[in-house]
Amino acid sequence: MIAHRVHRDLARAISAVENGVTDYRGALARFTALGSASNDTSASDTSANGTAARKRADVIGITGPPGAGKSTLVDRLIEGVRAAGETVAVIAVDPSSPFTHGAVLGDRVRMQRHAGDPGVFIRSMASRSAGGGLAPATRDAVRLADEAGFDVVIVETVGVGQVELEIVAVADVIVVVTVPALGDGVQAIKAGLTEIADIFVVNMADRPGANASATDLKHMVREGKRDIPVLQTIAQDGTGVPELVAALNAKRDGDDSNAVRAVRFEIVRRARDEAVRAALATLDTPDAAAVLDRVRDHELTRNDAIDALALMLGGTVHAH
Amino acid sequence: MPIKVLVAKPGLDGHDRGAKIVARALRDAGMEVVYTGLHQTPEMIVNAAIQEDVDVVGVSILSGAHMTIFPKIMTMLAEREVDDIAVVGGGVIQEADIPKLKSIGVREIFNAEASTQQLIDGIERIVAETGRDRSRREAAHSTTSGQAASR
Numbered sequence: 002m003i004a005h006r007v008h009r010d011l012a013r014a015i016s017a018v019e020n021g022v023t024d025y026r027g028a029l030a031r032f033t034a035l036g037s038a039s040n041d042t043s044a045s046d047t048s049a050n051g052t053a054a055r056k057r058a059d060v061i062g063i064t065g066p067p068g069a070g071k072s073t074l075v076d077r078l079i080e081g082v083r084a085a086g087e088t089v090a091v092i093a094v095d096p097s098s099p100f101t102h103g104a105v106l107g108d109r110v111r112m113q114r115h116a117g118d119p120g121v122f123i124r125s126m127a128s129r130s131a132g133g134g135l136a137p138a139t140r141d142a143v144r145l146a147d148e149a150g151f152d153v154v155i156v157e158t159v160g161v162g163q164v165e166l167e168i169v170a171v172a173d174v175i176v177v178v179t180v181p182a183l184g185d186g187v188q189a190i191k192a193g194l195t196e197i198a199d200i201f202v203v204n205m206a207d208r209p210g211a212n213a214s215a216t217d218l219k220h221m222v223r224e225g226k227r228d229i230p231v232l233q234t235i236a237q238d239g240t241g242v243p244e245l246v247a248a249l250n251a252k253r254d255g256d257d258s259n260a261v262r263a264v265r266f267e268i269v270r271r272a273r274d275e276a277v278r279a280a281l282a283t284l285d286t287p288d289a290a291a292v293l294d295r296v297r298d299h300e301l302t303r304n305d306a307i308d309a310l311a312l313m314l315g316g317t318v319h320a321h
Numbered sequence: 322m323p324i325k326v327l328v329a330k331p332g333l334d335g336h337d338r339g340a341k342i343v344a345r346a347l348r349d350a351g352m353e354v355v356y357t358g359l360h361q362t363p364e365m366i367v368n369a370a371i372q373e374d375v376d377v378v379g380v381s382i383l384s385g386a387h388m389t390i391f392p393k394i395m396t397m398l399a400e401r402e403v404d405d406i407a408v409v410g411g412g413v414i415q416e417a418d419i420p421k422l423k424s425i426g427v428r429e430i431f432n433a434e435a436s437t438q439q440l441i442d443g444i445e446r447i448v449a450e451t452g453r454d455r456s457r458r459e460a461a462h463s464t465t466s467g468q469a470a471s472r
Binding site for chain 2: 005006008009012013015016019020021097098101102103104105106107109110113116117122123124125127
């Protein structure tokens with residue numbers, strides 16, 4: 002069981018990395034209660050030497066388009082994980098407004114029946130500046146939840162399209178949730194989202210077209226090399242969830258074939274994050290503000306302004 | 322960094338239109354708003370506030386149960402050794418009860434006539450007053466966490 006104090010300290014540690022107060026290592030050092038599950042390893046880099054003294058948390062990623070029922074499915078998975086006697090932390094990401102930076106984080110609404118269970122920790126995260134379906138601090142939040150001693154960490158992404166694939170860098174097992182009649186056979190073979198699935202779930206399987214969607218996915222899966230189960234669920238009433246839990250457990254026990262992909266992805270992501278930070282910093286300068294003022298006052302065209310700002314970034318100017 | 326607020330709706334009444342309007346207004350003011358839905362118990366609210374590590378918990382009560390719900394929330398936060406999350410209330414709360422609620426640590430009551438702008442200003446003021454500069458809090462916490470590490 003996870004002590005209340007650990008909930009509090011894990012929450013504070015996540016805030017610290019989320020707000021850039023400290024990095025993952027600093028957060029861990031400050032909230033020593035978190036490391037008590039693995040005090041002897043927390044000082045060394047367990048992720049690099051791979052010799053953690055205790056079993057690391059299995060990280061399950063839940064992704065898919067908006068409205069597919071991800072939160073409701075996560076609620077059911079919490080139930081399944083708890084029934085097996087394991088503790089679970091959930092990191093649920095919702096989008097930030099690109100305009101006000103505000104966000105309404107509503108994933109908890111579907112998970113509230115677990116709110117009194119000390120074996121369940123649920124944290125909402127606004128995506129902030131990040132694209133890709135996760136927040137900048139999600140990966141560190143997952144590591145902190147692992148250090149806090151949770152057996153399973155479930156990461157629910159923002160509702161995504163076909164190219165928000167950051168979950169690859171975080172999760173050991175990825176469940177792609179879709180709903181019937183969202184796309185025909187052509188949608189199913191598009192690159193991106195469908196390539197990262199370890200398990201496909203057609204949720205809302207009581208709706209028309211569920212069998213056809215599942216069949217499309219099964220045909221697609223059959224042509225690939227990996228064994229990717231295609232399951233149907235009705236998260237609302239729990240139908241098909243035991244089968245999903247069983248499939249997840251089988252994947253959790255398998256070898257970590259996603260690790261290489263995850264490492265490659267993370268390296269590229271970091272490079273991109275650096276570039277975004279640099280761009281945002283440039284936009285905050287008085288020089289940039291002056292350019293933006295001139296756009297507003299019709300003294301510059303949009304493209305000229307973009308070119309001017311790109312030059313400030315030290316990049317090359319692309320004609321538009 | 323954005324102010325993070327939990328908008329909570331305890332009790333049995335099924336009215337959350339006001340809470341949703343508040344959530345959207347705070348979002349538009351650049352805040353990160355965690356919304357938990359209807360029928361929350363004080364324990365659920367406190368657990369959510371701690372796990373989400375919000376700056377402010379806004380509790381909307383229209384049922385008249387505020388004199389039982391707020392004391393429970395304040396007591397549970399204290400039991401969990403959380404003293405840096407500000408609790409504010411809104412809804413239908415009698416003038417005479419406001420001093421009593423403030424005496425147990427509720428920071429502010431926004432009655433039904435308060436505009437969303439007053440709410441935004443109030444929350445921004447409270448967060449500024451609390452000085453809940455997260456970096457400072459984290460640093461202060463680190464000096465004591467060594468002794469408090471036992472689980």
